[in-house]
Amino acid sequence: MSHVKRGNKRLLKRKKLLKLTKGFFGFKKNLYRYAREAASRALRFAYRDRRRKKRDFRKLWITRINAAARLHGMSYSQFIGGLKKHGIELNRKMLSEMAIHQPEAFQALAVRVKS
Numbered sequence: 884m885s886h887v888k889r890g891n892k893r894l895l896k897r898k899k900l901l902k903l904t905k906g907f908f909g910f911k912k913n914l915y916r917y918a919r920e921a922a923s924r925a926l927r928f929a930y931r932d933r934r935r936k937k938r939d940f941r942k943l944w945i946t947r948i949n950a951a952a953r954l955h956g957m958s959y960s961q962f963i964g965g966l967k968k969h970g971i972e973l974n975r976k977m978l979s980e981m982a983i984h985q986p987e988a989f990q991a992l993a994v995r996v997k998s
Contacts, residue, residue: 904918904922907925941975944978951982955990965997966996971992971996978992
């Protein structure tokens with residue numbers, strides 16, 4: 884049976900992994916055994932948090948819209964319900980930005996929704 888040498892494959896694989904763990908704390912950045920565990924964990928969190936990020940931002944936007952709506956004497960659900968009733972289609976991100984950076988425009992929306 885022929886003898887197979889791996890060549891640089893093992894070294895390249897290790898270098899790739901250690902490059903991935905650059906900036907980690909302690910042994911996790913430069914010892915392969917610990918780096919492998921840390922990288923696998925980090926990649927799992929990254930995968931999970933790419934999805935969680937979308938949820939977190941939506942929660943933030945809703946909180947901001949709720950706060951701005953309450954300044955105009957209504958709850959978040961009343962405000963969103965009014966927008967739908969009047970056929971105003973603005974997403975929550977834009978409403979949140981409007982509440983922060985253009986309060987007079989948000990106030991105009993709130994007045995229209997209240998009437």
